[in-house]
Amino acid sequence: MKIIDNLKGIRKERRTIALIAHDGKKAEMVGFVKDHLPFMKKFNIVATGTTGKYIEQAGLKVTRMERGPHGGDAQIAAMLVEKKLNGVIFLRDPLGVHPHEPDISMLLRLADVHNVPLATNLASATILIKGLASG
DSSP states (O other): OHHHTTTTTTTTTTEEEEEOOOOGGHHHHHHHHHHTHHHHHTTTTEHHHHHHHHHHHOOOOEEEOOGGGHHHHHHHHHHHHHOOEEEEEEEOOTOOOOHHHHHHHHHHHHHHHOOOEEEOOOHHHHHHHHHHHHH
């Protein structure tokens, strides 16, 4: 199973967060990661494919899933169900049309069902990582 394979090497003693960003929000995500690097280094990071590539270039180790439209959102949703995530930052483009909208909706719904903190903008993302990093 791909999720299990991708999670090898994740340190269990650290909290794990997922980072996802629509194309129009990827630059914001990279800026967010760079601005909060000391906090981000405290986490295991899982990301969808392209977002993960950019975050790696910002200097963090990332476990990359598939690209969102190729199932990455669904893979991260499965991790929510399996209790493998402590939080999700999903910088969504609320004005764009996305062909994988059902996967996005499923991810958001499952974060609510499983009571996993979910941030969808920079302000809530800052609160999420600071809260999780402090304990």
